[in-house]
Amino acid sequence: MKKYLFNGAMALIVGVFIVSCSHDDISQTATVDQMSKSFDELFTELYGPIAENHNWGFNTVLAEAGVDDAAEAATRGTTRSAQPNSNQWGTHDDNDKYLDWPKPADITDTERAAVLAVFNQRGAESYTDIANLRDFFVQQVYCGPNGSKMNELACWDPQGHEVTEYPDWNGYQAYTYTTNDDIVNNFNAGKYSGNAEQGCMLMWYSSTSQWSFKTSQSGGERIYDHWRMEKINGNYYVGLDHEAWRQAPANANEEDKRDYIYNDWILKIVPGQGQGGNSGTPTIVREEPYTETKTTTTTTYRKIVDLGRVFCEDIATATMNVKEDIDYNDIVFDARVWEYYDMTYISENGSSTTYGPSNIYYQYDINLLATGGTIEEKVNDTDVHNKFGVGQTFMVNTWTPNSKAYGQYNTKTMEAANFSYTKYVAAGTDAGISSIPIYVKYKGNNMLALGDKTSGAPYKLCLPVGKLWPIERVNIRDAYPDFGSFVSSPSNTFYDGKNVIENLYTQAPTSSIETDKNNGKGIDYLETVSTSSNSSSVTVVWAGSASEDNTAITLRNYSFSAGKTLRFYGSGTIRVVDSSSQGIFESIPMSGGYCDVYISNDTQAAALNAGIITVSGVSGSNGSSYTLTKIVVL
Numbered sequence: 001m002k003k004y005l006f007n008g009a010m011a012l013i014v015g016v017f018i019v020s021c022s023h024d025d026i027s028q029t030a031t032v033d034q035m036s037k038s039f040d041e042l043f044t045e046l047y048g049p050i051a052e053n054h055n056w057g058f059n060t061v062l063a064e065a066g067v068d069d070a071a072e073a074a075t076r077g078t079t080r081s082a083q084p085n086s087n088q089w090g091t092h093d094d095n096d097k098y099l100d101w102p103k104p105a106d107i108t109d110t111e112r113a114a115v116l117a118v119f120n121q122r123g124a125e126s127y128t129d130i131a132n133l134r135d136f137f138v139q140q141v142y143c144g145p146n147g148s149k150m151n152e153l154a155c156w157d158p159q160g161h162e163v164t165e166y167p168d169w170n171g172y173q174a175y176t177y178t179t180n181d182d183i184v185n186n187f188n189a190g191k192y193s194g195n196a197e198q199g200c201m202l203m204w205y206s207s208t209s210q211w212s213f214k215t216s217q218s219g220g221e222r223i224y225d226h227w228r229m230e231k232i233n234g235n236y237y238v239g240l241d242h243e244a245w246r247q248a249p250a251n252a253n254e255e256d257k258r259d260y261i262y263n264d265w266i267l268k269i270v271p272g273q274g275q276g277g278n279s280g281t282p283t284i285v286r287e288e289p290y291t292e293t294k295t296t297t298t299t300t301y302r303k304i305v306d307l308g309r310v311f312c313e314d315i316a317t318a319t320m321n322v323k324e325d326i327d328y329n330d331i332v333f334d335a336r337v338w339e340y341y342d343m344t345y346i347s348e349n350g351s352s353t354t355y356g357p358s359n360i361y362y363q364y365d366i367n368l369l370a371t372g373g374t375i376e377e378k379v380n381d382t383d384v385h386n387k388f389g390v391g392q393t394f395m396v397n398t399w400t401p402n403s404k405a406y407g408q409y410n411t412k413t414m415e416a417a418n419f420s421y422t423k424y425v426a427a428g429t430d431a432g433i434s435s436i437p438i439y440v441k442y443k444g445n446n447m448l449a450l451g452d453k454t455s456g457a458p459y460k461l462c463l464p465v466g467k468l469w470p471i472e473r474v475n476i477r478d479a480y481p482d483f484g485s486f487v488s489s490p491s492n493t494f495y496d497g498k499n500v501i502e503n504l505y506t507q508a509p510t511s512s513i514e515t516d517k518n519n520g521k522g523i524d525y526l527e528t529v530s531t532s533s534n535s536s537s538v539t540v541v542w543a544g545s546a547s548e549d550n551t552a553i554t555l556r557n558y559s560f561s562a563g564k565t566l567r568f569y570g571s572g573t574i575r576v577v578d579s580s581s582q583g584i585f586e587s588i589p590m591s592g593g594y595c596d597v598y599i600s601n602d603t604q605a606a607a608l609n610a611g612i613i614t615v616s617g618v619s620g621s622n623g624s625s626y627t628l629t630k631i632v633v634l
C-alpha cells in the first residue's frame, strides 16, 4: 500500500477517532469517516462541487524502472567447425561437418616472378624441410615444361622413394605409394587446366618433411622425391625437379635426366589457420592470444522530477471556527524530488555499450516554511515544530495582525528549516511530492496521514514554489477568491488570479528550493553527481561459435598452468575433452552467460597446452544443446 488515504488510514490504524476540538461543529466522537465527511461537506458547501479526479496541483511522477545490465556484448569470431582426420578441404563432407579454413590468397604475378627467379637457378641435390608444418595449404604456383609429365604429388614420405639407380634401368623399381605417404588428393587433376595455378588444397595432420611425385612412363610408374624448399619473402615454396627413366633402349625418348633446376612444378605451402581434428598430436598452427580490455564507467546523475510548494490543512484539530480554519497553512513547505540513477558505459573491443538507468532512488528536499498548526506534525519522519526549534504550541510564519487567531497562541517568525531524505520507490508507483508522507497527531496518540485523497476535500494542495499561503485563521477563499473555481476546474490556477494580499503571509522566509528554481534548477534539471571508472583485461584464447557435439577448437598459443581461471562464454552446459577424448573439464554450466573454470592441476594444464580441445553439450536445463563463443583467461 503506497498511499494512505485519510479515510483508509483511519480505518486501518485507529478505527475510532475522537476529535480534540471542542468549539467547532465536528462531533467530538466522530469516526474519521464521519469527520472526513464533515470536512467534505463543509468544503463543498464553501467552494462548490469538486471536479472528478482532481489532483489538487500535484504532478503525476511515477518511479522509473531500472534496467539491469545486459549480457556481455557480442563476441568476435567466425563460424568454424571441425572435420576430423582429412586432407580434403573445402566442400568435403564428413559427419555433416565442414571445414572453413581461410583460403590463402591467390598467387600474384609479382609473387610468381620472384619465386621463379629463385627456382630457375640450379640447386643442390637435396634439401630439408624448413617450414615444419603439419597443417598447411598446398597452392599451385607454376607448372614448367615437364610439369605435364608429373602427377600424384605427395608429402610426408617416410619411405624414401628416391630412385638412385639411374641410368641403370634394370634396377628400377615400380613404386606405389603406401599408407605412410600423404597424397595431395584432388590436386593434380586441375594442374593442367586453364586456372591450374590457382589450385589449392589443405593438408591436415600431414607433414612438409618430404615431397614426391610420380612420373608416368611406358614401363611403369616411378616415384621421385627431387624437391627443394625455399623461403622467399617470408613464404615457403617447394620446387620439384622432373626425372624420367627409359624402360628400354627403345623408349629412350622417355628419358629425362634431372638437371637440379627445381622449376618443373612449383608449389607454395601456407600454414593452415583454423581449428579441428580429433586424432593424433599434430603440430598445429596456433594464433597468438590477444588481450581484451574492458573499461566500465559508471556515472551517477540526478534529475529534478518534481518541484512544488505544499499547503496542508489539519482541520480535524480545529478549535476555532472550522470555516475559518480552512487556511491551508498548518504545514507549508517547499519540496523538490531528485531522481538519482546510474548510467554504465562499458567500452570493450573497440565499441562502447550503455546500460541503465540502474540503482534508481529518489531524494526529497524539504524546506519547511510555516506551521499554522499546534498539534504534532511530521513530514516524513521529521517533527515540524521540532525542526523549527519551537514547542508544539507555537505557530510559525502564519501570524499577522490580520489573523483571526486568538491571543493564546504562540507565534514565531522563523527561517526556513531544511532537511532531506531518500528512498527507493517501486517502479511505476508514485515518487512525486504527493508521495511525501505527512502525519498529524490526533487525540489518542495516533499519527494520521494526510494522504492524497482521491475524492472529497483535500488535506493538501500543491502550488508552484514562491506562492504565498493564507495567514492564520483566514479561509483560503478569502486570500484567493478564485479558489472555488479551482475546486470545480483543476486547470484554474487560482493562485495566479485575484488575491487579497492582506490575507496572505508576505514575510515568507527564503526557500533555498525557490532560490535554486530561480537560478534555473527547475523540473528536468540534470546534474552529474559522480563518475567512477575501472578497467580490467583478459586474455582471449579462443573466440568463435560452437554449438555441436564433438566440436574441436584450437586454442590460441597461451601457456596454461594450474591456478589460472578460464571463463567460458556461452549457454548450456558443456564437457571439454582432449584430443584423446580424455576429460579435461566434465561440466561447465554457462547458465548465466558464462562460467568460470579453475585449472586445478598440471594434467588439465597440459591437455590445454596441447592446443586442441573438443567440446560437447551435456544434459542441463536446456538439454544437451549449448553455444560457446569465447574462452578467456582471467
Ligand SMILES: [Ca+2]
Residues within 6 Å of the ligand: 240, 241, 242, 258, 259, 260, 261, 262, 263, 264
Ligand atoms: Ca628440372
Ligand SMILES: [Ca+2]
Residues within 6 Å of the ligand: 313, 314, 315, 325, 326, 327, 328, 329, 330
Ligand atoms: Ca487549518
Ligand SMILES: [Ca+2]
Residues within 6 Å of the ligand: 325, 327, 328, 329, 330, 372, 373, 398, 472, 473
Ligand atoms: Ca492554521
